[in-house]
Amino acid sequence: MQYMKEKKQLVVSAIKDGTVIDHIPAKLLFKVISILGLDHIQNQVTFGSNLESKKLGSKAIIKVSGIFFPKEDIDRIALVAPQAKINVIKDYSVVEKKTVEVPDTIEGIVKCVNPVCITNNEDVRTKFEVIDKDPVKLKCHYCEKITNQNNMVIISSS
Numbered sequence: 001m002q003y004m005k006e007k008k009q010l011v012v013s014a015i016k017d018g019t020v021i022d023h024i025p026a027k028l029l030f031k032v033i034s035i036l037g038l039d040h041i042q043n044q045v046t047f048g049s050n051l052e053s054k055k056l057g058s059k060a061i062i063k064v065s066g067i068f069f070p071k072e073d074i075d076r077i078a079l080v081a082p083q084a085k086i087n088v089i090k091d092y093s094v095v096e097k098k099t100v101e102v103p104d105t106i107e108g109i110v111k112c113v114n115p116v117c118i119t120n121n122e123d124v125r126t127k128f129e130v131i132d133k134d135p136v137k138l139k140c141h142y143c144e145k146i147t148n149q150n151n152m153v154i155i156s157s158s
Contacts, residue, residue, distance in 0.1 A: 013046065018065040020087040020094075021077060026050045028081050029060035035076045035154045036069070043067055055083070076109055076154055078102045079136055102133045110138060111153040114145035126155075 024032055029049045038045050044065040053059035068088060069077075077084050078100035088096040106128040112119045117140060119126045128138035128147070135149040 013063075014092055015044070015046070015063050015065045015089055016092055017090050018043075018063065018067055019069055020089060021062040021064075022059070022085045022087060023053065023055065024060040024062065024081045024084050026058040026060045029062070031080055032060075032062065032077060032084075035080060035156050036073055037156050038062070038064065041067070072109060074098070074100055075103055075106065079106070079110065079149075079152065079154060082134065082136070102130055102136055104130050106130060106138060109155055110147065111155055112140045112143065112145060113147050113151055113153070114140065114143045117143040117145065 021032065026049050029047060033039055033045075033047065041064075046063040046065075047060065049060045050058045051061060069086070074086060077086070079102065082100060082102055084100045086096075086098040086100060087094045088098075106126075108125045108127075110126060110128055112126055112128075114120070118124050119140070119142060124142070127141035129141065131137050131139050131146070136152065137149070138147045138152070139145070140147070
């Protein structure tokens, strides 16, 4: 009996310069696209969903040409998909690899769920202390209301 060696194949095409967000849980792909505002940009965006993953079972990947995300956007990704990996690509090569990490404090990224919080009624930037990172739980600096991952409203990137 002869065995055939399985050939690996690139499922999503390479980009010259930009960012790859990998290891996104497949069900969260469109949430990540939305919070980063990728549905409103002119750059080339390639994504794949329900790709095979040893760790996640099924994962999603996003490749964005010509964009390198600031820390605030990386924090947005961490709140939604804390297991995501970021690869910075320059001239078709990975020049930097990062694992997203939920920071200890979050500012201007999440909306407070308390309708009477000052941040929902005046021009005050939101600020939260991270009280748990898995699953994510935040405490508002102003009203002390707890926001968990299920009711978190992330302010989209502009």
